[in-house]
Amino acid sequence: MSECTCHQNYKLDTLVPMVGVITDIRKETPDVKTFRVEAPEGGKLFEHMPGQCAMLCVPGVGEAMFSITSSPTNKLFQEFSIKKCGVLTDYLHDLQVGDEIMVRGPYGNNFPVDTELKGKNLLFVAGGIGLAPLRSVINYVLDNRDDYGTIDILYGSRSADDLVQLKEIQEVWMKARDTNVYLTIDRPQDGWDGHVGFVPSYLKELNMKTDKTVLVCGPPIMIKFVLGALTEMGFTKTQAYTTLELRMKCGVGKCGRCNIGSKYVCKDGPVFRCDEVDELPDEY
Amino acid sequence: MKKIKRENLKQLFDLISSGQRLYIPIKKAGQTNYGIYAADSRVDLDTLKTVKSSKEAFFPQSETLYTVTKENRKIKITQQELEGEDFVLFGVRGCDIKGAQVLDRVFLSSPVDSFYEARRNHGIIVALACSEPEESCFCTTFGVDPTEPEGDVTTWFKGEYLYWKANTEKGERLTALCSELLTDADEAAVEEEKESIKAILSRLPYADLSLESWHGDATNEKFGSELWKELYKPCLACGTCTFVCPTCQCYDLKDYDTGSGVQRYRCWDSCMYSDFTMMAHGNNRTSQMQRFRQRFMHKLVYFPANNDGMYSCVGCGRCVDKCPASTNIVKVIKAFSKEVNSK
Numbered sequence: 360m361s362e363c364t365c366h367q368n369y370k371l372d373t374l375v376p377m378v379g380v381i382t383d384i385r386k387e388t389p390d391v392k393t394f395r396v397e398a399p400e401g402g403k404l405f406e407h408m409p410g411q412c413a414m415l416c417v418p419g420v421g422e423a424m425f426s427i428t429s430s431p432t433n434k435l436f437q438e439f440s441i442k443k444c445g446v447l448t449d450y451l452h453d454l455q456v457g458d459e460i461m462v463r464g465p466y467g468n469n470f471p472v473d474t475e476l477k478g479k480n481l482l483f484v485a486g487g488i489g490l491a492p493l494r495s496v497i498n499y500v501l502d503n504r505d506d507y508g509t510i511d512i513l514y515g516s517r518s519a520d521d522l523v524q525l526k527e528i529q530e531v532w533m534k535a536r537d538t539n540v541y542l543t544i545d546r547p548q549d550g551w552d553g554h555v556g557f558v559p560s561y562l563k564e565l566n567m568k569t570d571k572t573v574l575v576c577g578p579p580i581m582i583k584f585v586l587g588a589l590t591e592m593g594f595t596k597t598q599a600y601t602t603l604e605l606r607m608k609c610g611v612g613k614c615g616r617c618n619i620g621s622k623y624v625c626k627d628g629p630v631f632r633c634d635e636v637d638e639l640p641d642e643y
Numbered sequence: 644m645k646k647i648k649r650e651n652l653k654q655l656f657d658l659i660s661s662g663q664r665l666y667i668p669i670k671k672a673g674q675t676n677y678g679i680y681a682a683d684s685r686v687d688l689d690t691l692k693t694v695k696s697s698k699e700a701f702f703p704q705s706e707t708l709y710t711v712t713k714e715n716r717k718i719k720i721t722q723q724e725l726e727g728e729d730f731v732l733f734g735v736r737g738c739d740i741k742g743a744q745v746l747d748r749v750f751l752s753s754p755v756d757s758f759y760e761a762r763r764n765h766g767i768i769v770a771l772a773c774s775e776p777e778e779s780c781f782c783t784t785f786g787v788d789p790t791e792p793e794g795d796v797t798t799w800f801k802g803e804y805l806y807w808k809a810n811t812e813k814g815e816r817l818t819a820l821c822s823e824l825l826t827d828a829d830e831a832a833v834e835e836e837k838e839s840i841k842a843i844l845s846r847l848p849y850a851d852l853s854l855e856s857w858h859g860d861a862t863n864e865k866f867g868s869e870l871w872k873e874l875y876k877p878c879l880a881c882g883t884c885t886f887v888c889p890t891c892q893c894y895d896l897k898d899y900d901t902g903s904g905v906q907r908y909r910c911w912d913s914c915m916y917s918d919f920t921m922m923a924h925g926n927n928r929t930s931q932m933q934r935f936r937q938r939f940m941h942k943l944v945y946f947p948a949n950n951d952g953m954y955s956c957v958g959c960g961r962c963v964d965k966c967p968a969s970t971n972i973v974k975v976i977k978a979f980s981k982e983v984n985s986k
Binding site: 371372373374375376377378418419420421422423444445448457458459460461579604605606608609611613614615616617618619620621638640641642643 | 716717720749923
């Protein structure tokens with residue numbers, strides 16, 4: 360048979376990761392750490408858009424999809440805020456600066472920062488670790504401030520100790536032009552003089568005008584009630600975007616796990632406009 | 644058109660396998676499956692359906708993707724070499740060939756799965772017409788022509804001969820390689836054989852199985868149907884249907900610690916299993932009804948929606964033969980047809 364030359368055309372398969380080195384670890388809350396990841400030779404492993412995800416893998420331990428929490432406008436590195444809640448994340452939380460992990464991606468679609476969101480007044484609604492994907496958008500928008508209208512950020516968590524990225528929120532977001540930040544915690548706590556109450560009810564109290572495009576991320580139950588509150592306030596489903604999260608293995612719509620109807624969350628998502636979510640079979 | 648006497652087939656297999664791997668149905672421990680031919684193999688081209696489909700040749704049940712070695716804190720990743728040599732897949736039935744076309748839609752769509760693509764590019768398919776389609780067959784419902792399956796070479800058994808027709812450049816090359824064993828033949832015998840197969844097809848129990856109620860997009864209507872609540876009941880969640888299926892694509896990625904490194908391998912998985920979609924944050928298919936519904940909705944609704952109407956079932960009937968609880972896609976198709984007809 361003839362000599363094979365086809366290998367010259369192949370590049371590294373998408374299922375094969377790159378090596379990334381952890382160059383910084385920030386303890387955000389008792390169970391969330393933010394990991395900075397760079398290529399071993401320095402610089403970013405790849406370019407991404409706000410809302411996209413990547414697979415982080417520890418050999419022999421596991422591999423899972425995480426949203427990239429840093430903004431693409433950060434030219435130096437990528438960051439992942441990871442909550443400790445399983446075998447892999449337990450292991451990740453034990454890693455030290457200088458340790459190497461494996462990374463592949465970016466995967467999925469992104470928030471339409473360069474199209475539908477451009478020129479719009481934006482309202483971000485986040486709960487707990489749900490701030491991670493939205494932080495990428497918020498910093499992207501703040502770094503391209505003139506391209507967008509007003510910015511409102513509503514962020515809540517279980518307690519004051521569970522607020523992720525608090526330093527950046529206070530030192531950057533709260534000081535940004537035409538930007539309002541509203542924080543809330545679920546229950547009263549000593550030393551907290553801010554708002555107390557769940558995110559959806561605070562949203563209704565704030566009684567925002569409906570001239571905004573809304574980006575919602577958080578626990579499924581919070582998303583559900585936030586969308587309900589938005590509807591009550593007069594927002595339409597086409598004004599709101601959210602992200603979905605299901606079990607993933609491949610990240611490229613082939614392993615058959617993360618589908619809802621004919622959509623694969625890893626490939627067609629994770630970002631969906633809320634009217635698109637409504638059309639999906641009720642299995643998420 | 645060429646032909647070769649049945650009694651000379653062993654010479655043919657020896658010749659083909661002398662220069663490349665030959666995958667062919669081999670009988671072992673009472674079961675026939677594709678395996679690599681060796682001189683003492685019990686080749687079995689009479690059994691219509693191998694237990695597992697031929698998809699393994701392109702999408703193995705288990706394969707290493709890369710190996711990781713660690714030195715102190717440094718990680719080194721070495722991708723598994725891709726298939727680099729041609730091989731022949733002999734005796735593939737029309738249903739399994741359509742199965743490969745379905746999997747092409749999955750693995751060759753962007754981003755291309757290079758492990759699959761390399762095997763697909765190097766595979767030479769010798770198709771075999773189904774002389775005697777069986778009661779569990781319904782491939783014609785899914786547009787398969789078992790009288791003339793599309794391979795690089797198509798073959799037919801008729802009388803004491805195997806008839807041989809090359810269809811592609813790859814097929815011509817294989818024909819040239821085997822030319823000393825092949826003699827010229829006319830098409831009359833093959834035409835006669837095709838008529839005989841058609842006569843059998845028309846008498847099969849599923850000959851009239853219709854997909855009428857599955858055309859068009861009716862995702863939410865089908866998803867919400869009450870029928871699933873009855874249809875899933877016999878399902879034991881064993882996953883047999885997914886493992887014998889020529890189109891089931893679901894896979895898992897796992898690690899194997901070799902002692903000196905970690906091999907990341909891919910292996911078949913099944914949407915029928917309870918932990919398939921489980922993650923730290925929850926599980927979106929917690930009942931067997933949901934998992935059962937997912938399998939058939941995927942084959943008959945979701946996959947066609949993403950692939951120009953192409954169904955992800957080829958009517959091979961393996962699931963009909965092998966399901967220990969006698970539930971299968973035919974029952975699902977029929978149940979919805981009845982529902983439509985009774986409206």
